[in-house]
Amino acid sequence: MHMVAAINSALDNEMQRDKNVVLLGEDVGVNGGVFRVTDGLFKKYGADRVVDTPLAELSIVGLSIGMAAAGLKPVAEIQFSGFTYASFEQLVSHAARIRYRSGGKFTCPMVLRSPCGGGIHALELHSESNEAIYSHMPGLKVVIPSGPYEAKGLLISAIRSKDPVLFFEPMKLYRAFREEVPETPYEIPLGKANLGKEGKDVTIISWSTMYHVSMLAAKKMEEENGVSCEVIDLRTINPIDTDTIINSVKKTGRVVIVHEGPRNAGMGAEISAQITEKAMLSLHAPPIRVTGYDTPYPFYKTEKFYLPDIEKVIIGINKAMNF
Amino acid sequence: MDENGKVTGEMPKLTNDEIKELYKKMVTIRVYDDKTMKIQRQGRVGPYISYLGQEACQVGIAASLRKDDWFFPTYRDSGALYARGMPLKDVLLYWMGDARGFANAGNNFPICIPVGTHPPHAAGAAFAAKIKGKDYVSLATFGDGATSRGDFYEAMNFAGVFNLPVIFVVQNNQWAISVPRSRQTASQTIAQKAISAGIDGVVADGNDIFSVIKAIRYAADKARSGKGATVIELLTYRLGDHSSADDQKKYREQAEVETWKKKEPVERLKKYMLSKGLWSEKFEQDITAEATQAAEKAITDAENIPSQKLDELFENIFSEMTPNLKEELEELKEAYKDRSTESTNKVEKIEGSFP
Numbered sequence: 001m002h003m004v005a006a007i008n009s010a011l012d013n014e015m016q017r018d019k020n021v022v023l024l025g026e027d028v029g030v031n032g033g034v035f036r037v038t039d040g041l042f043k044k045y046g047a048d049r050v051v052d053t054p055l056a057e058l059s060i061v062g063l064s065i066g067m068a069a070a071g072l073k074p075v076a077e078i079q080f081s082g083f084t085y086a087s088f089e090q091l092v093s094h095a096a097r098i099r100y101r102s103g104g105k106f107t108c109p110m111v112l113r114s115p116c117g118g119g120i121h122a123l124e125l126h127s128e129s130n131e132a133i134y135s136h137m138p139g140l141k142v143v144i145p146s147g148p149y150e151a152k153g154l155l156i157s158a159i160r161s162k163d164p165v166l167f168f169e170p171m172k173l174y175r176a177f178r179e180e181v182p183e184t185p186y187e188i189p190l191g192k193a194n195l196g197k198e199g200k201d202v203t204i205i206s207w208s209t210m211y212h213v214s215m216l217a218a219k220k221m222e223e224e225n226g227v228s229c230e231v232i233d234l235r236t237i238n239p240i241d242t243d244t245i246i247n248s249v250k251k252t253g254r255v256v257i258v259h260e261g262p263r264n265a266g267m268g269a270e271i272s273a274q275i276t277e278k279a280m281l282s283l284h285a286p287p288i289r290v291t292g293y294d295t296p297y298p299f300y301k302t303e304k305f306y307l308p309d310i311e312k313v314i315i316g317i318n319k320a321m322n323f
Numbered sequence: 324m325d326e327n328g329k330v331t332g333e334m335p336k337l338t339n340d341e342i343k344e345l346y347k348k349m350v351t352i353r354v355y356d357d358k359t360m361k362i363q364r365q366g367r368v369g370p371y372i373s374y375l376g377q378e379a380c381q382v383g384i385a386a387s388l389r390k391d392d393w394f395f396p397t398y399r400d401s402g403a404l405y406a407r408g409m410p411l412k413d414v415l416l417y418w419m420g421d422a423r424g425f426a427n428a429g430n431n432f433p434i435c436i437p438v439g440t441h442p443p444h445a446a447g448a449a450f451a452a453k454i455k456g457k458d459y460v461s462l463a464t465f466g467d468g469a470t471s472r473g474d475f476y477e478a479m480n481f482a483g484v485f486n487l488p489v490i491f492v493v494q495n496n497q498w499a500i501s502v503p504r505s506r507q508t509a510s511q512t513i514a515q516k517a518i519s520a521g522i523d524g525v526v527a528d529g530n531d532i533f534s535v536i537k538a539i540r541y542a543a544d545k546a547r548s549g550k551g552a553t554v555i556e557l558l559t560y561r562l563g564d565h566s567s568a569d570d571q572k573k574y575r576e577q578a579e580v581e582t583w584k585k586k587e588p589v590e591r592l593k594k595y596m597l598s599k600g601l602w603s604e605k606f607e608q609d610i611t612a613e614a615t616q617a618a619e620k621a622i623t624d625a626e627n628i629p630s631q632k633l634d635e636l637f638e639n640i641f642s643e644m645t646p647n648l649k650e651e652l653e654e655l656k657e658a659y660k661d662r663s664t665e666s667t668n669k670v671e672k673i674e675g676s677f678p
């Protein structure tokens with residue numbers, strides 16, 4: 001299955017298992033979603049459980065909060081992660097805080113799914129990587145899968161989670177490759193990174209599309225320069241799996257963090273701080289960041305200059321190696 | 324004007340030459356749209372949004388505004404931008420993923436991509452006119468879907484409270500991608516939402532250019548004379564797919580599309596002109612040929628524009644480049660020191676790309 005089919009299968013499994021799981025969003029019903037992620041579900045589960053909403057992101061999330069508090073399991077879709085901003089106040093001031101504010105009485109077990117990331121020649125605001133913004137807000141879990149198998153297991157865990165989860169889906173990977181994915185449900189725990197590849201000399205930490213770029217750069221460095229790279233796919237951006245990161249860095253002593261979103265106050269900064277606080281004495285070089293720049297995501301003609309690529313990651317690895 | 328181009332109400336004041344000019348503009352923007360769609364299919368333009376069927380709205384809006392009036396369009400309004408005098412080449416640049424398209428666009432704001440987020444901007448520009456004692460008006464246009472967003476209600480509300488010279492034009496084309504108008508609101512009309520904000524709401528036939536012009540002139544005159552804001556709902560229909568990535572057959576009855584085809588705006592004006600002796604085969608051929616030539620030249624010009632320098636990617640973020648940006652620019656140059664920094668127009672097909 002490719003990632004679109006894997007996510008569809010996760011939604012199908014969970015809707016089958018739990019009558020309270022309800023999908024809502026723009027074009028998710030009759031049309032099956034603009035990326036066809038919810039294809040067939042409207043027909044199978046009906047208009048009460050797969051809801052085409054008016055065009056209003058704020059209310060898609062706002063209503064999900066009320067639905068979740070009242071016992072449903074809303075899985076809301078915002079058509080692109082660049083359009084989640086209208087729902088920002090609902091997420092931050094309410095979804096993230098209701099458990100805290102009500103002394104645990106009310107909770108918000110909702111999932112917000114949204115396609116993210118660039119490299120697809122899209123229009124403005126259709127290529128955002130805004131996971132850092134939401135990771136900064138206490139009370140929201142943030143997940144980004146890097147492949148079909150992960151996507152299904154992580155989404156099922158997100159739906160079963162007792163907390164609000166933002167589940168970002170890298171558009172570039174939607175149909176990029178296929179993996180063996182079971183038809184039956186399975187969970188991949190939130191908050192656990194995946195060690196994609198073991199190595200001795202340097203740890204590369206990344207996620208989403210950049211995980212694949214990092215893997216390619218790692219292979220190249222190994223084959224051409226004999227540098228042994230360990231590659232971690234973070235998978236859950238908040239909370240970060242610090243144990244996996246620190247264990248790896250203690251072993252390698254060098255680290256490169258690769259992400260697509262802007263650098264300033266991005267996830268690389270947080271990961272780098274955790275490493276310097278917890279593994280300072282193991283480090284042979286400062287943590288290196290290879291990231292998107294502190295500009296808006298560019299118009300697509302120039303997006304290739306913005307995105308971290310194999311060459312940029314290799315420059316980063318060399319910086320760490322030759323410090 | 325009815326479907327057959329027969330005048331049914333009071334005509335707006337227009338000379339025969341002006342009517343011919345309106346028709347020419349409608350034909351011209353249809354040719355532009357068609358050409359852009361064609362090169363989009365060849366991978367020479369990225370995702371593109373056609374306004375096929377909405378030409379009377381596009382031209383009618385532009386023709387009823389002054390050059391110094393402010394215009395806040397969406398992705399659906401390339402036609403109105405052409406009709407406002409923006410060069411085809413510049414609008415094409417935008418669709419070719421080039422940041423330079425809107426650098427010289429006068430009082431036309433860049434195309435708004437997040438649906439329904441720009442009505443407050445129009446209200447703000449109108450507020451500025453009021454405070455500065457200027458007599459320009461401000462017009463935002465958007466779709467039926469956009470009227471479900473809070474931004475629209477809030478903008479109307481401010482316009483009412485401050486009596487602003489602003490016009491909100493809803494091009495109700497009956498669909499927001501796959502979601503029908505009936506799913507956006509339970510209210511009978513969209514125009515009636517103006518009532519809750521204490522401003523004027525008007526419904527007009529968006530496929531009848533005369534009806535569009537009458538409505539917008541009415542609202543613009545009113546705004547200019549200090550009598551406040553108007554919501555105009557133009558009833559129209561999107562004849563094509565939502566975008567170059569959409570397939571409208573998945574969600575709507577083709578019989579509905581056929582019904583609306585009979586009401587389409589260009590043919591309708593042509594019928595009117597025929598009945599008045601204003602249209603001829605030759606006129607049609609001449610304006611089509613002129614538009615085709617202009618389109619071809621604009622496409623060549625847009626495709627041959629030199630690549631942006633890497634430096635330009637870091638400009639216009641702030642008024643001055645910050646230390647972070649300077650550092651990142653150097654880093655990018657270093658990463659490209661052995662690679663070409665040409666950007667290409669060619670949009671390769673990538674699996675998993677835009678829907």
Ligand SMILES: Cc1ncc(C[n+]2csc(CCOP(=O)(O)OP(=O)(O)O)c2C)c(N)n1
Binds near residue numbers: 057079469470565
């Ligand atoms: C805030 C936001 N949400 C979703 C989208 C994706 N999207 C683009 S156009 C569109 C439908 C808009 O419909 P309408 O307002 O009726 O305008 P039309 O496209 O029909 O002209 C949607 C959902 C978007 N661009 N912005």
Ligand SMILES: [Mg+2]
Binds near residue numbers: 466468496498499
């Ligand atoms: Mg519409």
